[in-house]
Amino acid sequence: MNLFFTYVLALLVGIGSAQKVGVKSPVGFGCWNCAFKWNFTVPFEIGWYDKHCKSDIFLTTALNCVHMYAEKQEDIAYGYSYIRDQCHYWGNRTLNMRELSEIYTQNVKNMIAATEVKPGQPVYNPVAIPRQLFNKELTMANDAKSHYRLGTIFGCSMIAYWALVLLIASIFHYLRLFRPTKNRRTQQTANRIRKYLTLPAVIGDKHHTPYNFLHLFHITAPTRGQALIILLFIVINIISVSICYDLDDSYPMTFASKGDKIARFLANRTGIIAFTNLPVAVLFACRNNPFIVTTGWPYDTFMLFHRWCARMMVIQSIIHGVLMTWAASQENILIFKWNHVHNWRGGNIAAYFMIFMIFFSIRAVRQRAYEIFLSLHRIFFIIVMVCLIVHCSDFGWMGWIWATVVIYFGEHFLRIARTVYSGGLVEAQFSIVSADAFRIRAYGRRNWVIYPGQYAYIRVFDRHIFWQSHPFSVFQAERGKSSNSLELIIKSQNGATKHIYEYLQTQPEGSTTYKILIEGPYGNYSAISTYDSVLVLAGGIGITAMYSYVRAMAATIKDGQRIMLMWVLGCEDLVHAFDEELRRLLEFPRSNVEVTLCLTQRTPPQSGQVEVQGNNASDHSSLRPSDRVQSSSTEDMFDQKNHTSTMTVKEGYSHSEPSEDSEISLEQFIQYGRPQIGETVARFIKTSVGSKAILCCGPSVFVDDTRDSIVSHIQESSMRVDYFEEAFSW
Known part of the structure; x- marks a missing residue:
């Protein structure tokens, strides 16, 4: 809460200071x-x-x-x-x-x-x-002062707009968490809003999968709700720079013509409004943005709004710069200003580097060379801020700049504080668990509480990648007497993860230790345990984010509640990596947990045989062969007569801890081939009872298919259907 008021105070200081310019x-x-x-x-x-x-x-x-x-x-x-x-x-x-x-x-x-x-x-x-001459210029001065004040008022309207959007989102988030409605009509209205506004993409059926233009521009479509928020923001910006100008024919000596007068006023207006967008754009890019908690929106949503705030700010800065340059050229003092007016040079350089920031921020650059993008983005931002201080030091509007500085340095202070709170520099064990994934086991502070779905930024002290910090989902965490154990399973892709995996391949038993810094936890917890029926869909390594949800709900599940997990993955070596965790999940009696593992790149084994893959076959000996492999079908998941898993558990077992003697074969939960996600979602919505929640994490196509299926079938449920998504977008 103190953090919230710090950010609000910073914005108010900016507004108050900007009035005195x-x-x-x-x-x-x-x-x-x-x-x-x-x-x-x-x-x-x-x-x-x-x-x-x-x-x-x-x-x-x-x-x-x-x-x-x-x-x-x-x-x-x-x-x-x-x-x-x-x-x-x-x-x-x-x-x-x-x-x-x-x-x-x-x-x-x-x-x-x-x-x-x-x-x-x-x-x-x-x-x-003489008085007559002075009165003309005095009128012009008062008009200019009123114009500056209007610019500040219109700029503040941008902040008021975002404040209203965040307030409405926070209220709805609060009502969903603490005041869930039982009224069927209200729940059906909520489903209609989700179907037509908050869930579908504004174009087509792709929200996370990018559209490719000219093999250079990769654009992801926001949801209709996000697009509406962005559209209204753009409209308010356009209106704010288009109205309330003095268009009379009087233009004293300050202006050469009526066009010169309008151009100067428009230049000033766009410059002021660009300043008001600056602190909001920076706030939305912060990991510690307090509105992530109040609204329940993921960090990706705020990054989307950050990019649009930044784009509008740069467009307004370009208009401001072009019109001011034109005015200076009309007065034949353009070269003089560049050579002798440091404020002018500062403003120009700031505008140039803003354009560079936008160019190097396109998705193609972010996705293919993220570290280069991030480094350039930070360097350019510092240059822009220094140049803006030079630009405005003599004639005002410094309040907006100082508000931005407070937010920026406050964010980095909180990142350091989170790292120190997590235990500072800790030792972690890295080990290969599959053909393309490795596990991290580290220990943090005892008072560090991690909720399902949260993630942390990990910085590995390796001489090749020590400057990089990347977010990873916390797979599971255990509280001990003196510390918390923290586990992450990470897929090897490009950059840092590929470097670590290749290094582990050269080590004995594919294992080594690193010193790491843990910054976190971040992310919102989706309260799926309050729903009667929950469908959890995980694609590939997305199980790392979903497992903690399923385990937490299984440990506290109530009679009548039901949770279904479908994990779709390419090959079974990742199943071996999760062998212990899956068994722990399945051994909860009374849990009403149903699990289906879908292998898309392997044919079923012969009767009486189970193929064991991995670095050490003895590690997976618990996957013992059965006389007949049983494939769990998606239809079985929604059999209303079977509210419990088809596993065998010894009697007298306490649900607080998994049993070590349970006779469970994971093969009975495996089906082969690619599942029909649309059919799975449709059957869940139609046949499940009570309030429903669907939770999904996986590749972009997998997540988009799930979202599109919910949109198609959500109104077939008489009860509320909520959708939670754990996904990262570039």
Whole structure:
């Protein structure tokens, strides 16, 4: 909760600070612009602002105007400050308030009236600015100040929009957890919402499987609900930069034309709104984002919103930069600004690196060279933040930047804190368990509690990969007297996992020890134990996330509850790796647990034979042959007359601990061939009783098939059907 308020406070500080920027002194703004009406023997060339700020006659003209038209003493101080800041920003001349006062005192006695100056004539004395001319620029200054305020208000509307979305999501998450409804009509309404809004992909039937365009762009389709949230966000951004502009024909000397006036206002508006999107984009990318807990949304969902916030911010920054560049070129001072105005250079460099960040963040780069993407992303972000500080240090909007800095460093502080809390540098045993997977067994702190479905970031201290940290599902955790044991089973793919697996192959018995850092736990716990019927679908190594759910529910299952696990995998060597865990799961009496193992790449063994694979056949001797291999069909899983597993367990066995003497053959739970996930899901929804939950983890195609099947059949149930997904997307 303290973390939640820290983030909220950071955003409020940003909003509050941002209100005190823009035109700080309308009087100073008007007097500064009016003073440029006369030719104070300063040629219009590169360094024009520089030469004006070094002219005491020009400065005295502007300062005298402040004294003439400021209504309060504090307005005079603000006017002086404005002129001082303008010379520092534009004219490369740093003056303090005392020096400005001395310049005014020394030259005010030489003041002449504006009527004494002929058009185009060089002026050698400070000029008293007439009221009519000043009023035009003052009106322009007040309009500009109102425009800046509108920009901040519209920018805050982005934050208000996200706050509303997160609030609604948090309320529904709370109601689902603590106030489940028993009203059938309400539950059927919830199913309709899931069918047409929250579950289906916005395009086709693929949510995790990417669509390939030109062999370069790989795009995943959000769900309809996610797409609606993103669409409304884009619409609000477009509206915010498109309305409430002063389109009258009056444009004082500040602007060359009406188009110039609109372009300047649009440039300022897009720049301000880009700033307001910055802290939200960074917050959504944080692992420790408190709204992950309050909404129950997975980290992937917030990463989706992070990418869209970042894209809108970059688009607005590009519009801001292009229009400002055009305005500078119209005034013939573009080269001067780049060479002499550090704020200008900072803004330009920040925009360039924002574009680089977007380019190197496309899915193809993330998926094929993740470590390169991540390193470049962090480096570019730091460069952008430094350049934005330079860009805004003189004229405001620093509140948004400091809010972003607080969130960014707060996130990294919490990552370090989680690592220290998990035990710091610990020793872990790595060992090969199958042809493409290895097990990690480590020990963390005693007070580190892990719930089913959670994961941790693991950093392995190997000289080739020590800088990498990757998330892995916690397969199982045991609480001991002095520490917690932590187990993970990881599939060898590319990068770090491939390097570790290849190294283990060179070690005796395929095992070694590493020093590791554990950062976690992360992730939400899906409360499937509150449902009457639960279907758990695991594809391949996805069993690591699903096993902890099934085991936890089996240990506390109540009469009338039913949990069905279907594990689809390519070959049986991974079954051997999970032999002990599967037996532990099946030995719970009264558990009403039904298990089906589907092998898709192996034909059934001959009668009386069981093929044993793995590194050591003796490790798998418990898979003893049976006289006849029994394949458990998916139809048996939904037989309402059979609420218990078809396993044999000795009588008198306490459910608190698995029995060591149970006579169980895993072969009776194996079926061969690829299962029809759609039929499995449809049969579960139609035949299961009470409230229903479906939990899925596996490859993208597997998860998408499950989701699509639920969408097709969810309204065939009279009771609520909830879907939980444990999946990682690039």
